[in-house]
Every structure is written in C-alpha cells, then in structure tokens.
Amino acid sequence: MNKIVFIGAGNMSGAIIDGMLSAGTPPASLWTTNRSEDARAAWAAKGVNASADNVQAVAEADVVILGVKPVHINELLASLASHIPKDALVITVAAGVPLENYQYFLPENAICRVMPNTPCLVKTGVSGVFFSDHCGPADHETVTELFQPLGLVHHCQTEAEIDLVIAAAGSAPAYFFLFMEAMIAAAIAQGLDPSDAAAMVKQTALGAARMANDSEHEPAELRRRVTSPGGTTAQAIERFTSENLHGIVASAMVDCTERAQEMAALFKLKHGE
Ligand SMILES: NC(=O)C1=CN([C@@H]2O[C@H](COP(=O)(O)OP(=O)(O)OC[C@H]3O[C@@H](n4cnc5c(N)ncnc54)[C@H](OP(=O)(O)O)[C@@H]3O)[C@@H](O)[C@H]2O)C=CC1
Numbered sequence: 001m002n003k004i005v006f007i008g009a010g011n012m013s014g015a016i017i018d019g020m021l022s023a024g025t026p027p028a029s030l031w032t033t034n035r036s037e038d039a040r041a042a043w044a045a046k047g048v049n050a051s052a053d054n055v056q057a058v059a060e061a062d063v064v065i066l067g068v069k070p071v072h073i074n075e076l077l078a079s080l081a082s083h084i085p086k087d088a089l090v091i092t093v094a095a096g097v098p099l100e101n102y103q104y105f106l107p108e109n110a111i112c113r114v115m116p117n118t119p120c121l122v123k124t125g126v127s128g129v130f131f132s133d134h135c136g137p138a139d140h141e142t143v144t145e146l147f148q149p150l151g152l153v154h155h156c157q158t159e160a161e162i163d164l165v166i167a168a169a170g171s172a173p174a175y176f177f178l179f180m181e182a183m184i185a186a187a188i189a190q191g192l193d194p195s196d197a198a199a200m201v202k203q204t205a206l207g208a209a210r211m212a213n214d215s216e217h218e219p220a221e222l223r224r225r226v227t228s229p230g231g232t233t234a235q236a237i238e239r240f241t242s243e244n245l246h247g248i249v250a251s252a253m254v255d256c257t258e259r260a261q262e263m264a265a266l267f268k269l270k271h272g273e
C-alpha cells in the first residue's frame with residue numbers, strides 16, 4: 001500500500017481526502033498534518049493518520065501532497081525538503097507558486113502541479129495537472145490513479161495553462177455559489193420562504209448542471225429550449241445580456257488568471273537578494 005501524505009489538510013486537501021475515502025482509498029494509507037488539534041482529531045476519527053509533525057509524516061512517503069496556502073509554500077519547502085524521500089512524487093495544489101520553486105528545493109524529486117477544485121469532495125471535481133521533467137510514466141499513472149476517481153483530469157501542455165484552469169475550474173465553484181446566493185436572495189426579496197428559495201435554487205442548479213453534462217446539446221441550446229419567444233425567461237435573459245453578463249464573467253476570469261500570475265511573480269524565489 002502506498003503512503004500518501006498531505007501536508008496541510010484544509011478546505012482543498014480535505015475535499016481531496018474525503019473524495020478519496022468515498023472512492024474507496026483505505027484511510028490507513030493516508031497521512032495528514034495540521035497544526036490545529038481539532039483538525040487532527042477530525043481526521044483521526046475517519047481512520048486517517050493525523051500528525052502535527054511534518055518531518056515524521058513524510059518519512060518513507062510515496063506521495064507527498066502540499067496543501068498549505070501559497071504564502072506558506074516557500075518556508076515549508078525550506079524546512080521540509082531535505083526530509084522528503086528523493087523517490088517520492090511531490091504534488092502541490094497551490095495556486096500561483098511556480099514549479100521552479102519546488103525544483104529548487106527538491107532537485108531530485110518528480111513534481112506535479114495539480115489545480116483541483118472542491119467538488120473533488122463529491123467526485124465531480126476538475127483537476128488540471130502539469131508535470132515536471134523529472135516525472136516518468138509511473139508518476140503520470142499515480143496522478144491519474146489519485147485524481148481520476150475524483151472527477152475530470154485535464155493535462156496542461158504548459159505551466160501557464162494551470163492559471164487558465166484556475167479561472168475555469170479551480171476558483172469557479174465560487175462563481176456558481178455566488179450566483180446561487182444572488183438567486184436565493186432575489187427569490188426571498190420577491191416573497192418566497194427562505195428555505196423554499198434555497199431548496200429550489202440548489203435543485204435547479206443541480207438539474208441544469210446534470211442536463212448540461214448528460215445532454216448531447218450545448219448549454220446554449222439547452223438555454224434556448226427554456227426560453228419561449230416573448231415569454232418570461234426571455235425577459236430575464238434580456239436583462240442579463242443588456243447588463244453585460246458575458247463581459248462581467250470574462251473580466252472576472254481575466255482578473256482571476258492575472259492574480260495567479262501576480263502571485264507567481266510575488267512568490268518566485270529571488271536568488272541572491
Ligand atoms: N480552496 C480551494 O477551493 C482551492 C485551493 N487551492 C490551493 O490549496 C491550498 C490550500 O488552500 P485551502 O485548502 O483553501 O486553505 P486552508 O487554509 O483551508 O488549508 C491549509 C491547511 O494547511 C494547514 N497548515 C498550514 N500551515 C501548515 C504547516 N506548516 N504544516 C501543516 N499544516 C499546515 C492549515 O491547518 P492548521 O492551521 O491546522 O495547520 C490548513 O488546514 C492553497 O495553496 C490554494 O491555492 C487550489 C484549488 C482550489
């Protein structure tokens with residue numbers, strides 16, 4: 001059994017771990033580290049090995065998954081890199097930290113940047129992956145084995161493509177949640193009971209997402225099939241269009257990608273400074 005170690009098991013890594021558990025990964029093969037005692041107790045209650053000691057956790061690891069915030073990656077690598085087995089595959093889910101940082105601290109390891117999203121929790125995630133030159137077929141296989149059961153795996157051709165995956169998938173669950181929040185608030189403002197409004201909006205989002213995935217038709221055609229000429233939907237769509245929904249979405253996604261690029265410039269190791 002492989003030893004898979006998560007350094008920092010918060011929102012994103014936690015979703016991956018819970019997704020893996022529900023996909024049948026034996027909890028005893030998973031190790032997590034957290035500084036908070038409550039987080040460790042919660043993982044231990046699920047049968048996952050939980051520790052506060054990163055150095056001890058990575059001993060004899062086959063796969064190390066770095067799940068801390070981007071701002072903490074460099075200091076974590078500086079303190080932990082020499083303890084990570086050289087034959088371990090190192091996976092990082094951090095946004096905006098370039099591969100070269102990991103390669104500097106871990107020159108002999110195979111490294112893979114993965115940009116997942118939180119729906120990995122319910123095995124309908126998206127994970128963009130980009131491999132370092134040190135990665136061989138066995139590493140590609142390991143990443144596929146780990147992430148495919150959690151949803152769609154997209155192979156990025158360039159590292160820069162990871163930043164596009166962030167805008168289209170990594171950050172994107174939040175856009176849909178925001179849209180749901182706005183719809184629920186509007187339905188309540190129009191007089192629906194709050195719990196009825198929430199239940200209807202969530203169920204409609206689920207139904208639309210399922211149809212979009214299962215149908216032979218593109219979303220634009222599915223939209224047309226709801227929109228009777230001169231009817232109610234047409235009025236709502238006209239408002240979205242005239243108020244530039246497409247433009248807002250496009251600008252938001254450009255902002256998202258640009259923020260990842262800014263973070264990369266910020267966190268990139270500056271040798272000799
Ligand atoms: N949230 C998301 O949807 C996505 C996030 N990501 C990436 O995932 C990473 C984590 O983000 P997210 O999960 O949201 O953040 P969280 O803050 O929820 O998770 C980070 C975790 O790291 C733990 N931690 C921090 N420092 C250490 C340390 N030195 N040793 C061990 N554990 C540590 C924290 O727990 P404790 O304080 O108990 O130690 C916390 O549980 C980021 O790099 C982000 O870019 C990528 C895609 C999507």
Ligand SMILES: O=C(O)[C@@H]1CCC=N1
Pocket residue numbers: 095166170171
């Ligand atoms: O907001 C963030 O920076 C992280 C990366 C993608 C989703 N959450």
